[in-house]
Amino acid sequence: MTLAASAGLNAYIPLLGLGLLSRFTELVQLPAAWAWLENEWALGVLGVLLLVEVLVDKFPALDSVNDVLQTVVRPASGGIVFSAGSSSDTFAVTDPAEFIASADVWPFLIGVLIALVPHVLKAVARPVINTLTAGAGAAVSSTLEDLGALVLTVLAIVVPVLALALLVAVLVVLIRRLRRALAERAARRAGGLAG
Numbered sequence: 001m002t003l004a005a006s007a008g009l010n011a012y013i014p015l016l017g018l019g020l021l022s023r024f025t026e027l028v029q030l031p032a033a034w035a036w037l038e039n040e041w042a043l044g045v046l047g048v049l050l051l052v053e054v055l056v057d058k059f060p061a062l063d064s065v066n067d068v069l070q071t072v073v074r075p076a077s078g079g080i081v082f083s084a085g086s087s088s089d090t091f092a093v094t095d096p097a098e099f100i101a102s103a104d105v106w107p108f109l110i111g112v113l114i115a116l117v118p119h120v121l122k123a124v125a126r127p128v129i130n131t132l133t134a135g136a137g138a139a140v141s142s143t144l145e146d147l148g149a150l151v152l153t154v155l156a157i158v159v160p161v162l163a164l165a166l167l168v169a170v171l172v173v174l175i176r177r178l179r180r181a182l183a184e185r186a187a188r189r190a191g192g193l194a195g
Helices: 002-009 012-024 032-038 040-056 062-085 096-101 105-132 137-158 160-194
Strands: none
Touching: 002 012, 002 062, 002 105, 002 137, 002 160, 012 032, 012 040, 012 062, 012 137, 032 040, 032 062, 040 062, 062 105, 062 137, 105 137, 105 160, 137 160
């Protein structure tokens, strides 16, 4: 669950983390169907995509465009890491009814839904933060999100229970910040209308 939530903040950190840890350590043993994550080509592509994501996400306006583009990527990444973590296999779909009935599709869909929650919170909060800080908050928010995704990924593999507790704490903080930012924005609008 924590890896999928981490993917909602940054799609590439948990994928790259799983691939690197599986390739170079004994901490992660990916199922055969997900072994492609540790392939050097996959790791290279994920590294380049991570670099692009980290850079683009630091600039106001570009971060919001990136969030729109990542609306498919982050949940898909969450589905992949949740499926890999739950040891489900990949499968070929020939019949849509077979797809829905397959036990292998549910971990992917659960991971998609889990990753969607932090992604939506991030995508909604970012324009508000950018407006309130005149764009200065983009780099700070993005850096904190990337660090959060990295810490959640490492903890999910090393101490999963602690990672889950940290995830709950992060979600509570994000929800409180979003509420506070929306209240400040509403107060500014109300003050502007009164004047």
